[in-house]
Amino acid sequence: MSIGHVLLGLLSERPKHGYELKKEHDQRLPGAKPLAYGQVYATLQRLERDGFTEVTGTAQEGGPERTVHAITEAGRTELDRWLAEIEAPAPYVASPLFARVVVATLAGGTAEEYLLRQRAAHLTRMRELTARKASGSPAQVLAADYALQHLDADLRWIETALERHTVLKGETDA
Amino acid sequence: MLEARTLRKSFGRTTALDGASVEIGEGEVVAVTGPSGSGKSTLLHCLAGIIRPEAGEVLFAGRRLDTLDEDARTRLRRENFGVVFQFGELVPELTAEENVVLPLLFGGRGRRESLQAARSWLERLDVADCAGQRPAELSGGQLQRVAVARALAAEPRVIFADEPTGALDSLAGERVMGELVGAARESRATLVVVTHDNRVAAYADREIALRDGRVVAGATAATGGTAAGTPGEAAAGGVSR
Numbered sequence A: 001m002s003i004g005h006v007l008l009g010l011l012s013e014r015p016k017h018g019y020e021l022k023k024e025h026d027q028r029l030p031g032a033k034p035l036a037y038g039q040v041y042a043t044l045q046r047l048e049r050d051g052f053t054e055v056t057g058t059a060q061e062g063g064p065e066r067t068v069h070a071i072t073e074a075g076r077t078e079l080d081r082w083l084a085e086i087e088a089p090a091p092y093v094a095s096p097l098f099a100r101v102v103v104a105t106l107a108g109g110t111a112e113e114y115l116l117r118q119r120a121a122h123l124t125r126m127r128e129l130t131a132r133k134a135s136g137s138p139a140q141v142l143a144a145d146y147a148l149q150h151l152d153a154d155l156r157w158i159e160t161a162l163e164r165h166t167v168l169k170g171e172t173d174a
Numbered sequence B: 001m002l003e004a005r006t007l008r009k010s011f012g013r014t015t016a017l018d019g020a021s022v023e024i025g026e027g028e029v030v031a032v033t034g035p036s037g038s039g040k041s042t043l044l045h046c047l048a049g050i051i052r053p054e055a056g057e058v059l060f061a062g063r064r065l066d067t068l069d070e071d072a073r074t075r076l077r078r079e080n081f082g083v084v085f086q087f088g089e090l091v092p093e094l095t096a097e098e099n100v101v102l103p104l105l106f107g108g109r110g111r112r113e114s115l116q117a118a119r120s121w122l123e124r125l126d127v128a129d130c131a132g133q134r135p136a137e138l139s140g141g142q143l144q145r146v147a148v149a150r151a152l153a154a155e156p157r158v159i160f161a162d163e164p165t166g167a168l169d170s171l172a173g174e175r176v177m178g179e180l181v182g183a184a185r186e187s188r189a190t191l192v193v194v195t196h197d198n199r200v201a202a203y204a205d206r207e208i209a210l211r212d213g214r215v216v217a218g219a220t221a222a223t224g225g226t227a228a229g230t231p232g233e234a235a236a237g238g239v240s241r
C-alpha cells in the first residue's frame, strides 16, 4: 500500500499539518500499522518534491508551530489515477507460513507440530477480533473483517496442509 | 452442567462415537469442530437427549439424561433445550411462524404471548417477511434462520446449534451468530455450536475438537480456552486428516 496516496486522500479534504495526518491515518485505518512521524515527514517531502502537495503556511494552536500541507492539482490527478487502478492479485506466495512449512521439511523434520501451534495462535487472534467487532466503529469492523477473513484463509490452508502432510513429507523439494 | 462420559454410538457397522467425553459449564459458549463424519452431529444429539448412546453417560445438571425414558427425556428437552438441526427440521405442514409458536404453546405459554415472541424472534433473525410461508417455500438460509428463531424463542438453558450458518452468506451468518451468542450471554445460557467454519468457531470461548468419534482437544474448559492448555493440545483437532 502506498502511504503517499493515503496522505493525498486525507489532504483532499482540506490542508493539514503532519501531526494531524498521522493522527487521522491511524484513526481512519484502524488495524493498520500506526505511522511513525519520520515516515509522515519523509512521505510529505517526497510528495512535495513530485509536485503533488505544497506548503501553504503554518499553524499554531497553542503548541509548536506546524507546517500546513495542501494537495495540488497534480496531486488530485495522481490520487484519481491511483483510485482507478486495482491491486495486482498477489503474483507470489509470499507468506512466511508457507516458507516455514517448506523449510521444516527440507531440514528433515516435520511441519506438523509447527502447523498445530500456528493454528492455535491464529484461532486465538480470531477470537480477539471477533470479540472486538461487537463494539467497534464502522472502520474498525471493516478492518476486523479483513483480518478475520485473511486469518481464516491461512487457517484453511493450514488444515489442508496437515491433511496433505503425509503426501507432502519429503516431496516439497521435488 | 452438561457432561458426556466415554460415549459410544454406532450406526450399523459405522462407529460414530468412540469414547467421546466432554464437560461444558453453565454459560459457556463452545464450538464443536472436526472433519465431516467425525461424529459432531451424533455427539450433539446425544448431549441433547435426542438419541441414546450405546455406552457411556450423559449428565445434565447432575442428572443422568440417557437413562430417562422417552417421555421424561422429551419433557426435560422441551423445558431446557433449544435445538437447531443441521438441516432445519421444521414441521413441513406449518408456516414459519407456526413452527416457532408451536413449541412455546407446548411449553405452556399463552397464545398471545407465544405469537408475540415468535414475531419478535423472526424479526431479529431478519425473516419476518417469511412468517406465512411453509418450509418448502423457504430458501436454505431462511429455513436455518427460522430454525434458530424457534430454538431461541423458548429461552432455553442450553442451545444446541448444528451448523447454524452453513447456508448463509457472511453477513447473515454474522447476524445469526450475534443472536445465538447474544441470547446465551444475556441469560447465562450454554451454547454448543457445531461448525466447520473457523469464523464461527471464533465466537466460542473454547473449541471441542472431534476426530474419529473421539474428543482430541478441548474436552474441558481447562484444556480448550484461549489461555489455558498447551497450544499444541488446544490445536490438535478441528483438523481433518
Ligand SMILES: Nc1ncnc2c1ncn2[C@@H]1O[C@H](COP(=O)(O)OP(=O)(O)OP(=O)(O)O)[C@@H](O)[C@H]1O
Residues within 6 Å of the ligand: B011, B012, B014, B015, B016, B034, B035, B036, B037, B038, B039, B040, B041, B042, B043, B086, B196
Ligand atoms: N442415522 C444414521 N444412520 C447411519 N449412519 C449414520 C447416521 N448418523 C450418522 N451416521 C454415521 O456416523 C458418522 C458420524 O456422523 P455425524 O453425522 O455425527 O458426522 P458429522 O461430524 O456431523 O459430519 P458432518 O460434518 O458431515 O455433518 C458418519 O460416518 C455417518 O455416516
Ligand SMILES: [Mg+2]
Residues within 6 Å of the ligand: B040, B041, B042, B086, B162
Ligand atoms: Mg453433522
